[in-house]
Amino acid sequence: MKLPLPSFLSVAVTIGRKKALRLLLPAVVFAILGACAVQEPSGTPLEKVLGSHVPAIKRVMDSISHYGLQIRYTQIDRKNDSVVLRDFDFQVDADAYFYPASTVKFPIAVLALEKLNRTDSLDRNTRFYVEGDSVETTFAEAISQIFAVSDNDASNRLIEFLGQDAINSGLRKKGVRPVRIAHRLGYRSDDLATKPLIIYENDSTTAILDGTINTAPEPLDLKNITKGKGYYEGGALIDEAFDFSLNNYYPVPAQHGLLKRIVFPHLFSSEERFDISEEQREFLLTAMHTLPKKVGYDPKEFYDGYVKFFIYGDTQQDIPASVKIHNKVGFAHGTLTDSAYITDDQNGVEFMLTATILVNKNGIFNDDTYEYDEIGLPFLAELGRQLYAYEVDRKK
Numbered sequence: 001m002k003l004p005l006p007s008f009l010s011v012a013v014t015i016g017r018k019k020a021l022r023l024l025l026p027a028v029v030f031a032i033l034g035a036c037a038v039q040e041p042s043g044t045p046l047e048k049v050l051g052s053h054v055p056a057i058k059r060v061m062d063s064i065s066h067y068g069l070q071i072r073y074t075q076i077d078r079k080n081d082s083v084v085l086r087d088f089d090f091q092v093d094a095d096a097y098f099y100p101a102s103t104v105k106f107p108i109a110v111l112a113l114e115k116l117n118r119t120d121s122l123d124r125n126t127r128f129y130v131e132g133d134s135v136e137t138t139f140a141e142a143i144s145q146i147f148a149v150s151d152n153d154a155s156n157r158l159i160e161f162l163g164q165d166a167i168n169s170g171l172r173k174k175g176v177r178p179v180r181i182a183h184r185l186g187y188r189s190d191d192l193a194t195k196p197l198i199i200y201e202n203d204s205t206t207a208i209l210d211g212t213i214n215t216a217p218e219p220l221d222l223k224n225i226t227k228g229k230g231y232y233e234g235g236a237l238i239d240e241a242f243d244f245s246l247n248n249y250y251p252v253p254a255q256h257g258l259l260k261r262i263v264f265p266h267l268f269s270s271e272e273r274f275d276i277s278e279e280q281r282e283f284l285l286t287a288m289h290t291l292p293k294k295v296g297y298d299p300k301e302f303y304d305g306y307v308k309f310f311i312y313g314d315t316q317q318d319i320p321a322s323v324k325i326h327n328k329v330g331f332a333h334g335t336l337t338d339s340a341y342i343t344d345d346q347n348g349v350e351f352m353l354t355a356t357i358l359v360n361k362n363g364i365f366n367d368d369t370y371e372y373d374e375i376g377l378p379f380l381a382e383l384g385r386q387l388y389a390y391e392v393d394r395k396k
Contacts, residue, residue, distance in 0.1 A: 045394075046073050046088040049386040056314075056378035057386070060357070067357050067375075068098055068224065068335075072256045073387060074352035077396055083264055085352075092252050094178055097222040098356045100250035101330030103337050104181050105146045105155040107250070107258055109287075111170045112139060112158045113280045121207075124283070127200040130160050131211075136200075140283070147287045148295050150307050150329065152186030159184055160194045163212035175272045176258045180249040182217035192216055219245035227358075231365035242333075242365040255339040256354045263326070263341045263352070288326035288341075291319065309338040310353055310384025313377040322346035334360030334370040338380060342388070349391045355380060 043051070050061055050071075060067055071090040076083065116122050116139060124140040135153070142158055145151035159167070159181075167181045183190070194211040201207055226241035262284060265273045276284070292302035304319040305312030307329045312319055319325070327340030337356040343349060357379055359371035370376075 044088045045075070045387070045390055046071060046090055049383065049390065050090060052382075052386060054382055054386070056382040060375065060379045066361075067359065068096070069355070069357050070096070070098070070252045071355040071383070072252050072353070074256070074260075075391075075394070076350045076352065078350075083267065085260065085264070085267070087256075093223070094251040094253050095223050096251075097220065097225045097244060097249065098251070098337065098358060099244055099330075099333045099335045100248050100255075100337060101332035101335060102150045102152070102155070102185060103255055103328050103330035103339060104248050104250050105150065105185070106255075106288075106328035106339070107171055107176065107179070108155055108158050108162065108167060108181070109143045109146055109284065110258065110262065110274055110276070111162055111167055112143065113276045113284060114170065114274050115162060115166075117276050117280060121201070122199065124280070128157075128161075128197050128209075130157050131196045131198060131208075133157070133195075143284070144287050144290070144295055147328065148290060148292045148307075149297055149302050152184075156184045156186065160211065161197055161209070163194045164192075164214040165212065171254070171258075173271075174261065174274060175268075176254050176261070178249065178251060179254045180217065180220065182246060182248055217246050220247075220249055221245075222249070228360060228363040228365050230363065232367050237364070244333075252339075252354050252356065255337075256352065259326075259339050259341055259352060259354070285326055288328070289324040305381075308340075309336060309377060309380040310340050310342065310355075311381055311388055313338075313381040313384075314373075315381070320344075320346075323349075331372065333365055334358050334372075336372060336376040336380060340384075342384070344388070347392050348396065349388060351387060351391050353384065353387060355383060 050057060052058065060069065069090065070092050072092050073088045075086045075088070077086070113124065116124055124143070125138050127136055127138050129136045137154070137157065139158070142154040145154035164181055168179060171177065171179045192214045194214065196211045197209040199207045199209055225245050226243050228242050230237055230239050231242040232238070261268055261273060262281065265281070291304050292306060293299040293304070303316040305315055305317070308319065308325045308327065309329050310325065310327070323342070323344045325340050325342050327338055330337040335356060335358050339354040341352050357376050359376040361371055362369055
């Protein structure tokens, strides 16, 4: 099986860790034992992985106060028709703010499907365009683009369809909280009005879905809501902390809670489940794991790991067919976040993982100087690899 794991770990996954180690020279074994994350000392699985000596993890853990790291890992155990979920947390705090970036596109896609399910005249293959926009699309195409390459325009079109107030109330009603979606992505706009949608009822007949006027966001009062020591605005450096209080807010518990509701809706009450059909849910899950090349994007620019930070975020290797990562990432303002349901039928792997990390060494925002490739992506990829390896060995 082709996985972008450290070479010794790839062998271990294939033929068994103990046998693999016996095949290596004694001088190399000590280096491997130092790097292997699945260690024997007591502690939770997440603690064991975060205690790894692999540089990608160790350099973050050695300076943990700099990175705003939060992680929730969920073990999944099945017996007959029952499913048991067990969460393990590291520094998860809904009151400790991080910028969620494109992770908010996941709930927007879910709520768009729910609204389509309530509207007899629409389905996900209905063609439409936003008033003033030259691009015609379908709801299915927009959702596919959101997950395949995290397309901002596609998500913004669905915001026009829904409106911020409906997004926020819809999530809270289902128990996905705390949450606040205040603005579109790709540009900052304080426009509270959503634009009308022009809907094609057939090839020659259109209808108009009116826009809405939404509530102005109140400033968030959270820990770490101001960050860093400066930021650029209009080409000038402002020597004060960057204020995120009017931005989107979608913390780890809300992200992980939504993921659970979509993957395992039967574990939630009817009030907590989204009103989408099973066929819509399967479409959504398929869109979440489908790779960019499968929907027509250039694989050189949009390689398999382009929006798959766990396991593959630091490599351009192909993802094996047996591995499916149903996820939504976000990256902006020095913050990398991924929320994923990861399976590998060939190796009996199934787990959930949500994590966020801030990589902004100089403390300046909007200068495009962030350590994504040097620190953030290697950490998230290695975190995914180590938990994947742990799940391969774990007795279910």
